[in-house]
Amino acid sequence: MNETLLHAQDLKVHFPLSAGWPWQDAGVLKAVDGVSLALQPGRTLGLVGESGCGKSTLARALTGMVPITAGDLVFDGRRVEHRKPTTWKSLRRDVQMIFQDPLA
Numbered sequence: 001m002n003e004t005l006l007h008a009q010d011l012k013v014h015f016p017l018s019a020g021w022p023w024q025d026a027g028v029l030k031a032v033d034g035v036s037l038a039l040q041p042g043r044t045l046g047l048v049g050e051s052g053c054g055k056s057t058l059a060r061a062l063t064g065m066v067p068i069t070a071g072d073l074v075f076d077g078r079r080v081e082h083r084k085p086t087t088w089k090s091l092r093r094d095v096q097m098i099f100q101d102p103l104a
Contacts, residue, residue, distance in 0.1 A: 004074070006039040006062065006095075011071035013054075013061045031057040035071075063097045064088035 012033055019026035032054045039045055047055040060066040062073070068082040075095065081087045 003040065004038045005041045005076060007037075007072075007074040008062065009036050009072040011035045011058070011061060011073065012069040013057050013066060014069040032061060059097055063095050064091060065097070 012035075013031045014028040014033075015031055016028055017026035035054075035058055037045070047058065049055050057066060061068050064080075064082075073080040073082060075091055080091060
């Protein structure tokens, strides 16, 4: 089984930081910066890391819950145009995120 179900290349999710004053440049928070991965059908992927390192943001970006700043995302052979809402609408029928139960 060599086909790839989900392929992300150089994925970036950046959030603008708010400055105290309009003339100040606050910069951006690089929550996910240059992540690449490939997932094959029937395989499991685990994301492990310290608190605040971008695991949840990456998962949310892969499912369209947060906007992708840059990078390429291909799902089931179809390139995901991350700036087009219609692309995410069709993708959400096939992809879901299962949130952790903190009381489990």
